[in-house]
Amino acid sequence: MWAFAVGNRIGNRIMVESSAQRQxxxxxxxxSRREFIMKRRANHSIPIRPGVLLIALCGFAFVLSASExxxxxxxxxxxxxxxxxxxxxxxxxxxxxxxxxxxxVLAITVWKEPDVSRSIPVRPDGKISLPLVGEIQATGRxxxxxxxxxxxxxxxxxxxxxxxxxxxxxxxxxFNILGRVVKPGSYPLSGAATVLDAIAAAGGFQDFAKQKSIxxxxxxxxxxxxxxxxxxxxxxxGKHPEQNIKLEPRDTIVVP
Numbered sequence: 001m002w003a004f005a006v007g008n009r010i011g012n013r014i015m016v017e018s019s020a021q022r023q024x025x026x027x028x029x030x031x032s033r034r035e036f037i038m039k040r041r042a043n044h045s046i047p048i049r050p051g052v053l054l055i056a057l058c059g060f061a062f063v064l065s066a067s068e069x070x071x072x073x074x075x076x077x078x079x080x081x082x083x084x085x086x087x088x089x090x091x092x093x094x095x096x097x098x099x100x101x102x103x104x105v106l107a108i109t110v111w112k113e114p115d116v117s118r119s120i121p122v123r124p125d126g127k128i129s130l131p132l133v134g135e136i137q138a139t140g141r142x143x144x145x146x147x148x149x150x151x152x153x154x155x156x157x158x159x160x161x162x163x164x165x166x167x168x169x170x171x172x173x174x175f176n177i178l179g180r181v182v183k184p185g186s187y188p189l190s191g192a193a194t195v196l197d198a199i200a201a202a203g204g205f206q207d208f209a210k211q212k213s214i215x216x217x218x219x220x221x222x223x224x225x226x227x228x229x230x231x232x233x234x235x236x237x238g239k240h241p242e243q244n245i246k247l248e249p250r251d252t253i254v255v256p
Contacts, residue, residue, distance in 0.1 A: 100138050100146065101172020102126055110154065111162040119168060132157050143167060175247050177202045179255035180209035194244045195230050198253050205232075210256045216245065217252040 100106070102122050108130065110116040120128050126139030133153045138146055143165040154161040173189040175198060182203030193201075195216060205211060211232040218226045230253075234240045247253075 098142060098167065100141055100143065100167065101170075102139055103171035104138075104167055105169035105171065106138065106143075106146075107164075107166045107168045108150065109164045109166075110150075110158070111164075113158060113161070116154070116158075122172070139172075173249040175250070176252040177255070178252065180206040181255050182206060189247060189249055193247045195247065195253060196235065196244050198247060199232070199255075205255065213256050215254055216247075217254065218248060219250060 100122060102124055104122045105119060106122065106128065107119050108117060108128075116131050116133075118130070120130070122128055122138045126137055127135050128138045129135050130150065133150055136146070136149060136153070141149075147163045147165045150165070151161055151163045154163065170190070171188055174186045175189050175193070176186050177198050178184050181199065182205075184202060187198065187201050195214070199205070212234075214230040214232055216228045216230060218228065220226055228243070228245060230243045230245075231240060235244050
């Protein structure tokens with residue numbers, strides 16, 4: 001009996017301690033978890049000092065300023081390149097070696113003066129007519145020389161006239177092809193035309209044309225003419241390519 005009573009007391013005490021431990025265990029883990037979270041946040045938070053913030057702001061402003069300067073520099077360089085290209089284009093306006101001839105079409109522009117500006121062909125007598133200028137000799141002059149003379153005549157009526165003369169169509173430089181071709185006649189000389197180009201422009205040969213006996217007549221600067229042979233049969237086979245000469249103004253090709 002005594003042993004049973006002692007055992008009962010021990011059991012009750014164990015139950016009371018277990019209950020207290022359970023209550024304590026329910027509180028301690030919750031408090032520990034909250035304390036752990038607060039400590040973790042405190043450890044991972046980095047205090048921002050005023051000096052560090054000021055340095056960061058200055059660095060950001062410097063980067064923005066450098067970017068703006070770089071962009072401005074690129075825009076200036078692009079503008080400079082565009083201006084240089086425009087100036088280069090402006091200096092290419094004339095070919096000093098070209099001499100205006102009869103029937104050439106000239107585009108004459110006077111800046112801010114549309115009533116004077118116009119496209120005009122050179123007459124057979126070698127002259128052109130312009131308002132305020134009157135008749136002026138064009139044949140035998142370069143576009144630059146014609147510009148200078150028109151400018152001088154306009155200064156009486158216009159303050160500092162800016163004149164541009166451009167050859168729109170070259171009709172004065174021609175070659176002739178005669179004889180047994182489909183379309184004999186006079187043709188404009190364009191680019192680096194050769195004897196073969198001339199025959200093609202004339203529509204090819206007629207029947208019974210002597211294709212081995214073609215020749216080119218060219219006027220000599222000192223007078224007289226030179227005669228240059230052209231054997232069509234050989235040239236088209238790759239023989240004597242030197243006979244396929246580049247034509248000059250007023251050359252005459254004869255196909256017997």
